[in-house]
Amino acid sequence: MIALLWTVAAYPVYSPGVGSSVDSCDEVKCADLECKPPFHYKAPADAGTCCPVCWSDEITVPEDRSWAEGLSGGIGADPNADQTMCRGVVCPKPDCPANEQVFSGRCCTTCEHNKALSSATDAGDKIAAANDATFVQLEQDPAPEDALAKEMTHDLEMNFNKIAPFGKEDTAKELQDHAAKTQDTLVDAVENAEVAEIKRAVFRALTRLRAATIKEFDTIARLETQAIDAYNDAHHYRAENPLSHLHEDEAPVETDKLKSFH
Numbered sequence: 001m002i003a004l005l006w007t008v009a010a011y012p013v014y015s016p017g018v019g020s021s022v023d024s025c026d027e028v029k030c031a032d033l034e035c036k037p038p039f040h041y042k043a044p045a046d047a048g049t050c051c052p053v054c055w056s057d058e059i060t061v062p063e064d065r066s067w068a069e070g071l072s073g074g075i076g077a078d079p080n081a082d083q084t085m086c087r088g089v090v091c092p093k094p095d096c097p098a099n100e101q102v103f104s105g106r107c108c109t110t111c112e113h114n115k116a117l118s119s120a121t122d123a124g125d126k127i128a129a130a131n132d133a134t135f136v137q138l139e140q141d142p143a144p145e146d147a148l149a150k151e152m153t154h155d156l157e158m159n160f161n162k163i164a165p166f167g168k169e170d171t172a173k174e175l176q177d178h179a180a181k182t183q184d185t186l187v188d189a190v191e192n193a194e195v196a197e198i199k200r201a202v203f204r205a206l207t208r209l210r211a212a213t214i215k216e217f218d219t220i221a222r223l224e225t226q227a228i229d230a231y232n233d234a235h236h237y238r239a240e241n242p243l244s245h246l247h248e249d250e251a252p253v254e255t256d257k258l259k260s261f262h
Helices: 112-132 144-152 169-234 253-258
Strands: 002-004 040-042 053-056 101-103 109-111
Touching: 101 112, 109 112
Parallel strands: none
Antiparallel strands: 002 053, 040 053, 101 109
């Protein structure tokens, strides 16, 4: 679709200080226009322009893509990048020699000087973020081993001066429950230690067995190869099966000069 425009497109613009919208077609002078087929005259109101134009719906002009000549459209992610996180990424092609190209640490391949600038920028951002906010740790969750140690030593930390009078039922019940719970914890810890030791021993034993098995297979393969080489060195087909050449049925070469064909 071709339109011969004699001036700029018209739409209202606002000028500060004027107080109202100003028509951008003011003071625009339109030249004389003669439309030849297949173009036809199109009024400014229909064309949305300041001046009339010659318009044709029959002619299609391809888009000018000459400016994109030489552009590659980008390259894929760097081989060292996370191929899952960087799937479908299109990276700009580095504008430096191949020996100066490095992994950017994200998805793309970049130049060494560009990576240095990016690293400096990232470091600056981290410092700024640290300066913007200060975090104070108000509470820390106890580690599992701390809770276990506290539970195991609870009986040593109890103040028996407060357990009075002796023979009180609720005190005895509390000590009994605590003793049972401590014993359960001890048995569970021993069981976990036993399982861990069994897994360690089995894993190392299987590792040694695997190494020994591979070594035996390597020995068998090496012996078989040596046997093949030894057989090949001791047996040769021509030595065991003498050949009869075609020329052995003919007279000796030195008699050729004594023969005549006429």
